[in-house]
Amino acid sequence: MTILPNVTLTTDGAARGNPGPGGWAAILEAGGKTKLLVGEEPQPTTNNAMELRAVIGGLEALKQPCAILLRADSQYVLNGIARLQAQRGLPEKNRELWARLQPLLIKHQLRGEWVKGHSGDTRNEQVDQASNLAAARAYAAAEAAHTPAQTADAWTLALLSPAAGRPVQWAVISPVGRRAGSQAVSKGVTQPTAIYHALVAALEAAAALPNAAQASLVVRSNYELIVKQGRGEWKVKQPEQQPLAAQALALRDRFAGVRFDFAPTAEVAGLLEQPV
Secondary structure (H helix, E strand, O other): OOOOOEEEEEEEEEEOOOOEEEEEEEEEEEOOEEEEEEEEEEEEEOHHHHHHHHHHHHHHOOOOOOEEEEEEOOHHHHHHHHHHHOOOOOOOOOHHHHHHHHHHHHHOEEEEEEOOOOOOOHHHHHHHHHHHHHHHHHHHHHHHHHOOOOOOOOEEEEEEOOEOOEOEEEEEEEOOEEEEEEEOOOOOOOHHHHHHHHHHHHHHHHHOOOOHHHOEEEEEEOOHHHHHHHHOOOOOOOOOOHHHHHHHHHHHOOOOEEEEEEOOHHHHHHHHHOOO
């Protein structure tokens, strides 16, 4: 009887936007040694797909059959593996990834253990952080490829999300003038709704500036939701935001063009700090 090497595999995955660019991480522990594996996915993917990809990445890194304890906070992954081990067929969602995993489960002896996420488990916290950082890098790379170079004569609308009691802040920066303002997040108003109110106010201020009809306006925000919805990549689902989104869309017609770009918080804050 062959005694297989014991390996502990801890995994996690993340997607920015779900779907959106993603990342995965896996920690292999065997013989007192630890190895962290990390991967990025620039194409739109999901949290579940990245969770699954982390398991595949960990198993594919092993050079010989092993007895593996898989520790994961994804019931989706653990239930799917149990289904494959019971020979009940491939799950339909992420079918290609499950098909890639299937021969690895035959090669190795694997048992799963569910770990509650964000509960202080050291390895789970490590892979959670690593997968989210990988997803952030993939997102930044996708944004860089998506965003054309800004022309010198383009106007900028900076929109900064609220935090720690800070209101939503905005500023319109143009060669013909500058306008700035803020929108408090009052009781009973959600953060996205407050940001939409600020966007409408900023667009109205920009449209009132001279030569707005000839201007190309770039909205730069650290709030991913407003950027994705501004591009039309995500739908505006909340009823209280839909009229505001329609108002913002109508205001966009008053410019030669409007583009939405994601920018880090520090960059947006820097735009707001420029003197009025």
